Amino acid sequence: MSSNESETRKKILAATWQLMEAGRGHEVRMSDIAEAVGISRQAVYLHFSNRTELMVATTHYVDEVCGLDKRLLEYRSATSGVEILEAFVEFWGNYIPEIYGLAKALLAVYETDEAAATAWNDRMAAVRSGCRNTIDALVRDEKLAPEWSRDEAIDFFWTMLSVQNWELLTKVCGWSGNQYIERMQSLLKSSFVKGFQKKDG
């Protein structure tokens, strides 16, 4: 399978990822990538028919390297709805930094680039399924605050966990990753969990 993939192809994917993480996504030209790999610009087109296809492939590559699937399974050892909520927010808060550069690159071209949008939507659908799983666990425990319908709660939960919110809090406001995780856990529990008591500070 993976031995089937050409070495150069992998080098291109790795270089693309690295440049995007470093360069805030934009400003990464095909020629930059080629130069980083040590091949000609045209050689990149031998492996990926255009910039979009390269970006989508990079998304999949990153998923694979980071082991998204495995990590998505891990947090499910939690049992109660509240524990699942905490574990999922923690998982996601730790995962975002690893994919942030690529996420930013995809978002930057989201409006103009259909395939990039598709790749991004796939990713977001995966997150949403984690949110659905969490809210359903709260419903199962009869712990979802009564003012929320299931579907609205999923929408809101998913929105709160957006990469943009993580970006605003950590990159713009200067929060640490743990601060993000703790505050987000606290906010979501106080909003969604019936009878949840905020801890006294």
Place this chain on the structure above:
Amino acid sequence: MSSNESETRKKILAATWQLMEAGRGHEVRMSDIAEAVGISRQAVYLHFSNRTELMVATTHYVDEVCGLDKRLLEYRSATSGVEILEAFVEFWGNYIPEIYGLAKALLAVYETDEAAATAWNDRMAAVRSGCRNTIDALVRDEKLAPEWSRDEAIDFFWTMLSVQNWELLTKVCGWSGNQYIERMQSLLKSSFVKGFQKKDG
């Protein structure tokens, strides 16, 4: 003052705004704008030295036309911290749709376009000052939940009110404007207001 501004300049600004609102921000070329106004592409450059300057000027134009300043004052008739929170979220929730197209356009070029980024940052600083005002009113009333420091609360409040969150909830999840306002008010109260009791639904 405003009589000083050339008619053509105003036409360009109005056309730019209208095209950006309509066209999701991207895809609006200098030639599109010129055509909409009924002048040559080069004539646009007689009024704005480049695309960026035009966008920044459009931002100011929209602020003026929408009366941002006046509307920011209005919601301050509210007295208690909780009332201010509600009024501010309502004001902002009603204001976003009017500036959404332009906001999207500015965000789309945020990474690559320094002046657009500056214009956007100015706007966001204004929102942030509304958030600060609100949280300070809660602090004054001794109503801020003890787990939050003032500064963290401001950061979080401001993040929650981002245009991106509004976009995800209304454009992606399909929420109505009122749904956004009510849920956001409820969320922020249950997070920030000490001893706030969620209503039984």
Place this chain on the structure above:
DNA sequence: CAAACCACTTGACACCATGTCAATTGATAT
């Protein structure tokens, strides 16, 4: 009345990134 000025026009062009095409090289497999 003529000169200067003004907003605008026309057309050409440089720049830069993406993507295409054709001809060529050099190594490996048959």
Place this chain on the structure above:
DNA sequence: ATATCAATTGACATGGTGTCAAGTGGTTTG
């Protein structure tokens, strides 16, 4: 020996921004 394959080189089309120079038509001013 030869076919194949990855990669190279160089040229070129496209599309949008921004620049430049020369010209036009109407209004103001000496």
